[in-house]
Amino acid sequence: MTTRIPPRSGVAFTLDTDQELVVIDPEGGQVSDLLAYGREDPREVISNGRTFDYEETTRLTSGNALWSNRSERLLEIVEDTVGEHDFLLTPCSTDTFRHFYPDKPVHPGCFGNLARALGPFGIEEHTIPTAFNVFMNVPVDQETGRLSVQPPQTTPGDFIRFRACKPLIVGLTACSAYASNGGSFKPIDYRIE
Amino acid sequence: MTTRIPPRSGVAFTLDTDQELVVIDPEGGQVSDLLAYGREDPREVISNGRTFDYEETTRLTSGNALWSNRSERLLEIVEDTVGEHDFLLTPCSTDTFRHFYPDKPVHPGCFGNLARALGPFGIEEHTIPTAFNVFMNVPVDQETGRLSVQPPQTTPGDFIRFRACKPLIVGLTACSAYASNGGSFKPIDYRIE
Structure with a gap:
């Protein structure tokens, strides 16, 4: 069953161990920020730094894993039709809107x-780190x-599949x-298998 | 007064507001991991993602600031004789030693x-994020x-000066x-002005 996240x-x-999460860009050109916390102890959280340490690359795709602040693999990327994601920038917020779009x-x-979505799981906002920004296109000189x-390079139906x-x-x-997302606001679909 | 951090x-x-911190590589070729937390509320912490958001570069030097997870400037870089630092990788740990140097x-x-040093200030280890790795040389293809x-490009006496x-x-x-640090373990000096 595919669930739609509205724009x-x-x-x-x-997610349980070995469940797979498929994140789909149904229309093309959209970004999805992903966070992951350990369910047994939510003080364990996805870490861009630990991921860069162990994967030795900033370009993460099939075969790479996303690591936690406790040096454990949280998610493995098992399939990826895009190969362009960002793990440098933080989720947009009221502060970034005021900074980048003052008008x-x-x-x-x-x-x-x-x-808001993570609150009921006991996650506090100060523990939100740099997200893994699925489909986000951030070239670095x-x-x-x-x-x-830059606008995402996705076309409709592009997806990435993770294993927990x-x-x-x-x-x-x-x-x-x-x-x-190039000024367009579009939905994101996901499926748990 | 200059203080020496042993290898x-x-x-x-x-640090109080407007105090300056000078971090010095006395022998050349050494790295210093820097973390900063808000003293009024240590849930505020240095964030590589927020820094990349607002500075729009991964190459941070004089004129750039290090930002917090709450979108506030924590430290400004006011002088820098090196211009090569890393904000991608996390501090080395027992886990990274086991991974990279198994022998x-x-x-x-x-x-x-x-x-250990931050514990007495109430900082818990799960809140240690990606550090600003002063003098660290991490080229990305x-x-x-x-x-x-790669080994740092510093020569003896090179320094970076921050303002709180x-x-x-x-x-x-x-x-x-x-x-x-190219296999050498050397001290770091610092001074608060």
Whole structure:
């Protein structure tokens, strides 16, 4: 069964070990921020730094894992039709809306949507780290370090499939920011198998 | 007054607003992991993702700030004789020693040293994020995303100077890992002005 995350919103759910999560871009051109916490102890949380340590790359795709702050694998990427995701930037928030879009209405953003969805699982917002931003296209200039947010390179139906390495609480959004989805706000679909 | 951090150890101390912290590589070729927490509420902590969001670069030097998970500036870089630091990788730890140096003795690493030094300030180890790794040289291949840890490009006396933007608790190490300092273990000096 496929569930739709409406534009500019977010959900949270649990995964058991070996369950697979498929995140789908149904229309193309959308980003989905993903967070994962250990269900047995939610002080264990996804970590971009530990992932870069152990995977030795910033370009994560099939065969790579997402690691926790406790040096354990949380999710393995088992299939990926895109190969372009971001693990440098944090979820958009009221603060980033004020900073980057001063002439636009302020929105809770992926940060607010994740905080609200994860709250009932006992996750507090100050523990929200850098998310794994599925389908997000953030080229970094090697010479200058300059980074920019570009529209996703996805086409309708593109997907990424993760396997849970342990029991998890997962937060997932359909992104709310203008830059990350090229100014369009679209849904995200997901399926647990 | 300059204080010396002995090889493979770490310290923690407080900074008041506008105090300056100078981190010095006295012999050249050494790395220092830096963490910063809000003193009024240590749930506020340095964030590589928020820093990349607002500074729009991964190459941080004079004129850039290090931001918190609450979208506030914690430290500004006001002087920097090196211009090469890392904000991608996490502090070395017993886990990273087992992973990367299976034939070498396990060491608490910068992670263990930071946890021990910050403990008396009420900081728990699960809240230790990706550190700002002063002088650490981690080139990233733009095409493949592949990253590697190379010896620092510092010469004796090189330094970086930060200004505290608010009252902070700071953790600082002389790095313990083989790769980050080219296999040499050297001290780090610091001065608060």
